[in-house]
Amino acid sequence: MSHIITLSDFIMERQAEFPGSSGELSRILNDISVASKIVSRDVRRAGLVDHILGAQGDVNIQGEEQQKLDVVADTQFIKVFESSGEICGIASEENDDFLAFTSERAKSGKYIVLFDPLDGSSNIDCNVSIGTIFSIYRRISEKGTPATLEDMLQKGTQQVAAGYVLYGSSTMLVYTTGHGVNGFTLDPSIGEFCLSHPNMRMPETGRIYAMNEGNIHECEQGIRDYVAFCQEVQEDGRPYSGRYIGSLVADFHRNLIKGGIYIYPVTNQSPQGKLRLLYECNPLAFVAEQAGGMATNGTDRVLDIQPRQLHQRCGFFTGSKQMMEKAIDCLEKARAK
Ligand SMILES: O=P(O)(O)OC[C@H]1O[C@](O)(COP(=O)(O)O)[C@@H](O)[C@@H]1O
Ligand SMILES: [Mg+2]
Ligand SMILES: [Mg+2]
Numbered sequence: 001m002s003h004i005i006t007l008s009d010f011i012m013e014r015q016a017e018f019p020g021s022s023g024e025l026s027r028i029l030n031d032i033s034v035a036s037k038i039v040s041r042d043v044r045r046a047g048l049v050d051h052i053l054g055a056q057g058d059v060n061i062q063g064e065e066q067q068k069l070d071v072v073a074d075t076q077f078i079k080v081f082e083s084s085g086e087i088c089g090i091a092s093e094e095n096d097d098f099l100a101f102t103s104e105r106a107k108s109g110k111y112i113v114l115f116d117p118l119d120g121s122s123n124i125d126c127n128v129s130i131g132t133i134f135s136i137y138r139r140i141s142e143k144g145t146p147a148t149l150e151d152m153l154q155k156g157t158q159q160v161a162a163g164y165v166l167y168g169s170s171t172m173l174v175y176t177t178g179h180g181v182n183g184f185t186l187d188p189s190i191g192e193f194c195l196s197h198p199n200m201r202m203p204e205t206g207r208i209y210a211m212n213e214g215n216i217h218e219c220e221q222g223i224r225d226y227v228a229f230c231q232e233v234q235e236d237g238r239p240y241s242g243r244y245i246g247s248l249v250a251d252f253h254r255n256l257i258k259g260g261i262y263i264y265p266v267t268n269q270s271p272q273g274k275l276r277l278l279y280e281c282n283p284l285a286f287v288a289e290q291a292g293g294m295a296t297n298g299t300d301r302v303l304d305i306q307p308r309q310l311h312q313r314c315g316f317f318t319g320s321k322q323m324m325e326k327a328i329d330c331l332e333k334a335r336a337k
Pocket of ligand 1: 064093116118120121122123212246247248249274
């Protein structure tokens with residue numbers, strides 16, 4: 001059996017490559033792995049524990065009905081982040097406002113984390129893959145003071161690390177610190193994330209398109225043209241395959257492995273888009289680009305968008321380079337008419 005490289009081994013090895021790095025980011029990545037293991041445990045036995053499945057009964061700032069597991073995961077990650085000492089504040093999908101941690105230890109933290117504690121909430125009760133998405137920045141406010149909204153509203157290009165956890169047939173953690181993308185699989189028998197997907201590269205092209213086609217009539221012409229192109233017989237004699245899990249992390253991960261494109265455009269119903277820029281689109285855009293793929297809102301590179309609000313939404317197109325270029329070409333041609 002080949003040599004097992006655990007996540008902590010890997011992080012320490014990588015840290016050594018950056019003389020002068022003080023280990024805070026390494027500790028945050030370890031904190032994320034700890035919280036993910038706990039959430040993974042809860043997800044895997046959700047049907048057996050009565051307080052985990054179903055709706056919480058509250059509506060979050062997105063106007064969405066919170067699922068119990070949304071809140072369980074949110075509470076778990078906040079607990080770990082608040083006690084880490086490296087993080088001065090967070091923002092999450094399930095909290096109206098950002099949280100500036102108040103302990104002196106936390107206020108001296110250099111980093112902030114934005115996250116979607118449970119992605120794919122509509123799939124929780126039917127046991128379909130779900131995930132957690134995270135994005136890490138250095139604070140811009142002064143160390144020792146409370147975190148600010150300005151700390152939270154940084155462009156995606158400023159991310160120092162980002163990634164996701166996939167609670168699927170196995171639990172995986174995939175992340176980048178701007179030096180490539182690596183994937184780790186949780187081995188429940190030893191309770192460790194182990195390197196299983198080193199240096200992940202998104203194939204230049206693919207045969208899979210993922211979109212909620214139920215929205216197709218609410219989309220602009222260029223989108224309809226691109227979907228029609230996907231459904232045409234391609235050079236290899238077959239049309240592309242439509243695959244839509246309805247959990248962004250799972251659809252993204254499949255495309256990262258096999259090649260493909262994921263599209264959630266702005267629609268008449270959601271003129272700002274559905275997905276959230278800060279804790280869904282930016283982190284996945286960072287991973288996509290680091291793996292050789294692309295991510296835009298249909299016009300601009302996602303990572304270049306200047307955030308204005310915490311729960312700001314945007315159109316989201318991400319995937320294999322050649323498929324993205326074709327989709328953008330369809331949009332531009334239709335808009336030029
Ligand atoms: O049901 P729809 O409109 O297709 O939306 C599905 C999309 O919404 C999401 O569920 C939004 O994320 P949350 O579950 O974290 O709110 C994505 O995971 C998914 O891609
Ligand atoms: Mg989400
Ligand atoms: Mg969510």
